[in-house]
Amino acid sequence: MSSVYLVRRGTAAFLVDSGSPPDRDDLYAALAARGVYARDLGAVILTHGHADHAGCARWLQLSGAPIVLGAGDVALAAAGHDDPLHATSLSRRRLQPLFEFHYDPFAADVVVDTRSDLAPIGFPDAQVIAMPGHTAGSLVVRVGAHEALVGDMMMGGWFGGAAFAHDAGEHYYQADRAANYRNIARLLATA
Secondary structure, eight states: OOEEEEETTTTEEEOOOOOOOHHHHHHHHHHHHHTTOGGGGEEEEEEOOOSSTTTTTTHHHHHHHEEEGGGGGGGHHTTOOOOOOOOHHHHHHHHOOOOOOBBBOOOOOOEEEEEEEOOGTTOTTTTEEOOOOTTTTEEEEEEEETTEOOOTSSSSSSGTTTSOOOBOOOBBBBHHHHHHHHHHHHHHHHH
């Protein structure tokens, strides 16, 4: 239901997002195939606290990876489930039961309320920026001047591009739609 990104530079590595609880074995296999294990990660940066992005966070944390989460999503992580989703259309409201599920609760090792540089883990040109909108604690990971990993700030196609690909657009659910639009504009202005 979501993507997990491995960012590497030499021996330094971090993940962006952790996937859904059922993704655990596939995530382990994909990392192992690249010679990376949770204990090797400088961080697992969760773009937000929804189950499809934070679902394997506790397992990764218990395996040695520090977890980074936006301040506004600390309560989601502690509860181990999403807040009620705010659909952006009637048809999307009907899909809500597919996206509401539980995960193992956790407490983040690092909580970001504005921004955090990733230089201490080997990425001097990368930072984590709080951009609430999709959730109250949404984060964006900037790598260099022109690349950003945005989680569900935008969506790459229906069901995330897994089916019926189309141009990037608005995610099905937004906690604060206006804030999300402002953050997209802010990102584009700095690209």
